Amino acid sequence: MMSKLWVIKIGGNIIDHPEALGRFLAHFAVLRGNKILVHGGGKIATRMASDLGITATMVEGRRITDEAMLRVVTMVYAGLTNKQVVAGLQANGCNAIGLSGADGNTIKAIKRPVAAIDYGYVGDILPNSVDADAIGALIGAGFTPVFSAITHDGNGQLLNTNADTIASALAVALASRYQTSLVYCFEKRGVLRDVNDETSAIPEIRTAEFEALKTSGIVADGMIPKLHNAFEAIAKGVDEVCIGHADDLLLLREQRFGTRLIK
Numbered sequence: 001m002m003s004k005l006w007v008i009k010i011g012g013n014i015i016d017h018p019e020a021l022g023r024f025l026a027h028f029a030v031l032r033g034n035k036i037l038v039h040g041g042g043k044i045a046t047r048m049a050s051d052l053g054i055t056a057t058m059v060e061g062r063r064i065t066d067e068a069m070l071r072v073v074t075m076v077y078a079g080l081t082n083k084q085v086v087a088g089l090q091a092n093g094c095n096a097i098g099l100s101g102a103d104g105n106t107i108k109a110i111k112r113p114v115a116a117i118d119y120g121y122v123g124d125i126l127p128n129s130v131d132a133d134a135i136g137a138l139i140g141a142g143f144t145p146v147f148s149a150i151t152h153d154g155n156g157q158l159l160n161t162n163a164d165t166i167a168s169a170l171a172v173a174l175a176s177r178y179q180t181s182l183v184y185c186f187e188k189r190g191v192l193r194d195v196n197d198e199t200s201a202i203p204e205i206r207t208a209e210f211e212a213l214k215t216s217g218i219v220a221d222g223m224i225p226k227l228h229n230a231f232e233a234i235a236k237g238v239d240e241v242c243i244g245h246a247d248d249l250l251l252l253r254e255q256r257f258g259t260r261l262i263k
């Protein structure tokens with residue numbers, strides 16, 4: 001039997017709140033099974049950029065990343081945020097190791113081609129460019145990889161890559177060797193039928209129901225690309241994707257965590 005792997009992504013609204021983050025890391029540390037944590041930190045990056053006089057621009061949830069912004073996101077995601085998360089996990093007895101996609105050549109991407117919009121140094125992960133052997137070796141040695149939202153192109157160029165997409169690509173690449181669950185943790189109780197009603201989480205969504213949820217407007221904003229990434233992972237072999245509140249992480253053990261997406 002394959003052993004269990006949790007690929008868990010923590011959202012920007014949790015990363016941004018030290019108390020919420022502390023609670024989450026304590027829960028993450030006690031979750032049994034092999035684990036990978038993925039984080040962004042978009043809100044902190046936007047604030048740091050503003051402090052430096054750099055204006056952030058987002059298009060369809062993706063950050064326009066010019067040279068100056070690339071320096072900021074690299075410092076924030078792969079630097080400050082990644083090391084704070086790793087230290088927080090160490091404090092909870094979890095032997096975390098912080099990585100960008102450049103470290104160990106674990107995730108390669110290509111700079112998004114300039115089309116109607118020039119996203120700048122934003123990277124799209126190529127199929128088969130996640131090194132499952134290298135990541136599996138770290139897990140096998142007892143480390144818990146913690147990935148930031150930074151990748152590279154193999155030619156020395158760092159790239160900014162959406163953290164939800166990184167989590168999805170990692171889960172897909174590792175699904176052939178572990179029984180893999182992809183988990184998106186954020187500040188809401190799941191995919192909500194009414195975004196203002198925390199008791200309205202939809203327990204289960206099938207791939208075929210996604211379009212109708214978009215059309216009806218139940219799923220909007222950042223939830224659209226998140227669900228797109230989620231269903232893509234399922235189409236490519238990941239068993240299940242769960243979406244829910246960071247505080248509820250340990251409910252995964254009883255299958256009572258937020259919303260479950262299945263084929």
Ligand SMILES: Nc1ncnc2c1ncn2[C@@H]1O[C@H](COP(=O)(O)OP(=O)(O)O)[C@@H](O)[C@H]1O
Pocket residue numbers: 010011012013061185186187188190191192193194195218219220221222223224226
């Ligand atoms: N039906 C829905 N249920 C929950 N959240 C929704 C829904 N529709 C839209 N959203 C919005 O999507 C956001 C999550 O997307 P995003 O901010 O990209 O996630 P993350 O915090 O993981 O980076 C929520 O903060 C919420 O405002």
Ligand SMILES: CC(=O)N[C@@H](CCC(=O)OP(=O)(O)O)C(=O)O
Pocket residue numbers: 010011012013039040041042043045061062063073122123149160161162163164
């Ligand atoms: C290309 C792109 O948009 N990258 C994201 C990476 C960070 C991220 O995904 O952070 P959250 O999970 O906190 O949103 C960004 O810079 O905002």
